Amino acid sequence: MRFWSEALDYRPLREPEEDWAILVPREGKGPQLALKLVSSEAHNHTRHHLDLYATDQAAEVERLLRLGAEQVDWRYEQGADYVVLADPDGNRFCVVQKDG
Known part of the structure; x- marks a missing residue:
């Protein structure tokens, strides 16, 4: 919850439960994001996949790494924008390069 709150500039809607939290934008309107603690390991079971769009992809990747994200060894196709x-x-x- 802490990572995604910082990554998206969100906050808990209300006091999180031990295994459940709803995040909302700190300011303004935007979609809510519900997070549920599960027992499966991420490397065994894909639980979700988000694409984050950034106008400065390199800076956003560095910011997310400082928050606790890790690089993934990935085989990128030529011209990949993520x-x-x-x-x-x-x-x-994924962090996707957003045009303009």
């Missing part, structure tokens, strides 16, 4: 990372629980996500 970087694959994993959150602290091992869930993979």
